[in-house]
Amino acid sequence: MRVVISTSASIPIYEQIKTQVRSAILSGDVPAGSTLPSLRQLAADLRVSVITVTRAYNDLVAEGLVRNEHGRGFVVRDIDPAVAAEELAKRVDTALLELRVAARHARIDIDEIHRRLEEAWRSETDD
Template identity: 65%
Template sequence: MHVVLSTDSASPIYEQIKVQMRAAILSGAIAAGGTLPSLRQLAADLRVSVVTVTRAYNDLVAEGLARNEHGRGFVVLAVEADVAQQALDATLDDLLRRLVVAAGHAGVDLPALHRRLDDQWRSE
């Protein structure tokens, strides 16, 4: 699982971890029954506190996306396909709203935004 953190983001580190883990679970990148990376390993890989990762994982548990099993760690729970798609769509809509606001603040018009989005799409 590849998690990318930004120290420039307004979102706290635990929130960035949670959002990316949630997306991986909802998209099926981490299948039901699979385990999330261990707390200590992910904390070491990301160079953050174990407490930070624990908070992110506990939020996923509270959302019903994972459970903590003694001896196994955090196990991904099954999510109905339509529920997962609705959640992914809501996340995308939120990101698009924030993109439009940021583009407006930067003085980027719609055609320029389309070009930049196309460029990013092709680079991925």
């Protein structure tokens, strides 16, 4: 699992961590029963406070995606595939709404959005 944060983004770092870990769990990249990186390890890797990672992980516990097991750390729970698909679809819908707002502010028409989406879809990078 790869987590990338941006210190210049308006989104809090704990939220960036939570969103990326949630997506990895829901997409199946991190399967049920897997242990997430330890709080200290992820904090050191990202060069952030342990408190920041703790907040992200505790939010994931509250969402029912992981559980904190004594001696093992944070373990991914078994997620219903239908629920996972629904949550991922909501993420796409949210991104589309943000795209629409940004495109209107930039005065980019729907044909240009289609062209750019097609280009992005065909690119080799996978986020």
